[in-house]
Amino acid sequence: MSGFGTLFRKEIIRFGKVAMQTVLAPVLTALLYLLIFSHVLAAHVEVYPGVGYTAFLMPGLIMMSILQNAFANSSSSLIQSKQSGSIVFILLPPLAHFEFFSAYLLAAIVRGIVVGAGVLVVGLFFADLNLARPLWVVAFALLASAAFGALGIMAGIWADKYDHLAGVQNFIIMPLTFLSGVFYSIHSLPAFWQGMSHYNPVFYMIDGFRYGFHGQSDVSPWLSLAAVTPVTLLLGGLALRLIQTGYKLRH
Amino acid sequence: MHALRGVDLDIAEGEFFALLGPNGAGKTTLISLLAGLARPSAGSAAVMGHDVVRDYRLARRSLGVVPQELVYDAFFTVREMLRFQSGYYGLHRNDAWIDELLENLSLADKADAYTRTLSGGMKRRLLVAQALVHKPPVIVLDEPTAGVDVELRQSLWAFIRRLNREGHTILLTTHYLEEAEELCERVAMLKEGRIVALDRTVNLLRREDEQRLELVLSSTLLPENLDARVVGHDGNRFVLALPDYAELEGILAELRRNGIRIERMQLRQADLEEVFIKLVGQGA
Numbered sequence: 001m002s003g004f005g006t007l008f009r010k011e012i013i014r015f016g017k018v019a020m021q022t023v024l025a026p027v028l029t030a031l032l033y034l035l036i037f038s039h040v041l042a043a044h045v046e047v048y049p050g051v052g053y054t055a056f057l058m059p060g061l062i063m064m065s066i067l068q069n070a071f072a073n074s075s076s077s078l079i080q081s082k083q084s085g086s087i088v089f090i091l092l093p094p095l096a097h098f099e100f101f102s103a104y105l106l107a108a109i110v111r112g113i114v115v116g117a118g119v120l121v122v123g124l125f126f127a128d129l130n131l132a133r134p135l136w137v138v139a140f141a142l143l144a145s146a147a148f149g150a151l152g153i154m155a156g157i158w159a160d161k162y163d164h165l166a167g168v169q170n171f172i173i174m175p176l177t178f179l180s181g182v183f184y185s186i187h188s189l190p191a192f193w194q195g196m197s198h199y200n201p202v203f204y205m206i207d208g209f210r211y212g213f214h215g216q217s218d219v220s221p222w223l224s225l226a227a228v229t230p231v232t233l234l235l236g237g238l239a240l241r242l243i244q245t246g247y248k249l250r251h
Numbered sequence: 252m253h254a255l256r257g258v259d260l261d262i263a264e265g266e267f268f269a270l271l272g273p274n275g276a277g278k279t280t281l282i283s284l285l286a287g288l289a290r291p292s293a294g295s296a297a298v299m300g301h302d303v304v305r306d307y308r309l310a311r312r313s314l315g316v317v318p319q320e321l322v323y324d325a326f327f328t329v330r331e332m333l334r335f336q337s338g339y340y341g342l343h344r345n346d347a348w349i350d351e352l353l354e355n356l357s358l359a360d361k362a363d364a365y366t367r368t369l370s371g372g373m374k375r376r377l378l379v380a381q382a383l384v385h386k387p388p389v390i391v392l393d394e395p396t397a398g399v400d401v402e403l404r405q406s407l408w409a410f411i412r413r414l415n416r417e418g419h420t421i422l423l424t425t426h427y428l429e430e431a432e433e434l435c436e437r438v439a440m441l442k443e444g445r446i447v448a449l450d451r452t453v454n455l456l457r458r459e460d461e462q463r464l465e466l467v468l469s470s471t472l473l474p475e476n477l478d479a480r481v482v483g484h485d486g487n488r489f490v491l492a493l494p495d496y497a498e499l500e501g502i503l504a505e506l507r508r509n510g511i512r513i514e515r516m517q518l519r520q521a522d523l524e525e526v527f528i529k530l531v532g533q534g535a
Contacts, residue, residue: 251290
């Protein structure tokens with residue numbers, strides 16, 4: 001696994017060199033959501049007894065940042081190297097398929113969690129947040145960032161231009177995250193949308209993650225774990241398969 | 252669509268081999284197959300005995316490829332790129348060799364420059380350095396001197412020759428036929444995915460053993476009865492085939508009769524370019 005370490009390090013340095021765009025900007029975006037929504041809604045909404053709206057909102061925003069940034073890291077790195085042609089530098093060496101896959105995946109996880117941690121730290125200035133069940137927090141952060149990092153690998157390999165990636169981001173990732181209970185409890189939704197939410201894996205990622213902070217959630221964290229784990233494994237397996245077959249990377 | 256058809260080629264260890272052919276002949280496809288950038292629909296290829304599909308990791312470890320496209324990763328400096336490239340091959344303390352590469356490729360003063368700030372020729376030499384970080388026994392250079400100026404081209408070739416003397420096998424594609432003529436022991440010419448000639452360079456040149464008469468004339472038109480001899484023509488510069496020295500007299504007389512003045516004249520052997528054009532056809 002000697003090549004893995006180098007490729008992983010390269011991927012970390014890559015987003016580190018443009019941290020303004022890859023870390024600070026998404027933290028600021030999340031902070032703006034936090035300020036606006038908590039200002040508008042804090043007085044009106046109490047989702048769980050004893051949990052203020054700002055404190056309720058924070059885990060949702062953190063998870064949303066983790067997902068979006070894990071996806072952005074692997075997908076944009078791949079499409080950039082494909083477009084510039086520098087992808088040959090990793091196609092020519094004797095990297096095993098699994099090394100290629102795990103380096104991109106792990107870098108996506110790190111980027112997602114770094115941004116998520118940034119949102120958490122900044123958010124603590126605005127609301128007190130418990131860490132009722134920290135293991136759940138860690139488990140869902142890892143599973144969710146891995147799932148979206150793998151999705152990013154697939155999208156980055158598949159996309160021929162940035163427009164394709166923007167399509168995935170705007171038409172799949174954004175609706176899935178916004179309609180998953182980042183800003184509300186699905187119990188406040190009409191029955192139909194409540195039912196639909198149960199088919200959205202992001203709902204379980206956020207709900208399980210929120211349970212780790214507040215010890216309260218819409219569904220049992222075990223159910224969320226049972227829903228998220230196979231999704232992560234499936235997406236990871238598919239991404240690895242794409243790399244093994246050389247789809248769009250080797251002709 | 253098959254970019255390559257029935258190509259059967261063996262390059263011996265330690266050889267300096269050239270692959271020639273017009274654009275679209277399949278040179279780059281052949282290299283992509285060796286490098287694992289493309290997969291063959293039929294047939295097989297091996298590097299140092301390692302099948303490029305079955306034993307891809309060993310095959311790739313044996314191979315260093317300088318790609319034709321001038322690619323670079325704008326995020327990193329020259330030294331960072333070379334360290335990463337070393338790391339992909341499992342070499343984590345490679346700075347001594349990296350420095351030697353930079354020195355030999357005249358990039359030492361650019362070690363800490365971002366790759367996007369390099370000129371085209373420097374980017375090309377960085378690609379050469381990247382291909383050599385792991386001291387591969389087989390080195391493939393796909394048009395390595397395109398955009399590199401003459402002086403640096405010489406030092407690049409001196410370095411590649413040294414690597415060849417030290418036992419590295421070199422496979423080269425180039426548009427500069429004089430380079431292949433000067434450097435390579437053997438040459439394969441590709442046309443439309445097939446090998447049309449494969450021989451030692453000296454044998455290929457001997458095949459065209461007639462003399463060439465190079466003329467620069469006062470006219471851009473030749474007398475009609477000399478047309479059959481023309482093997483090259485560019486403005487008022489003509490290259491004529493001369494199977495027998497005795498025919499020279501007749502040619503000169505014909506020019507004089509038509510009132511055409513000779514501004515320059517030279518007799519020489521056919522070069523690889525003429526062999527090449529003859530074998531792969533005009534427009535090459």
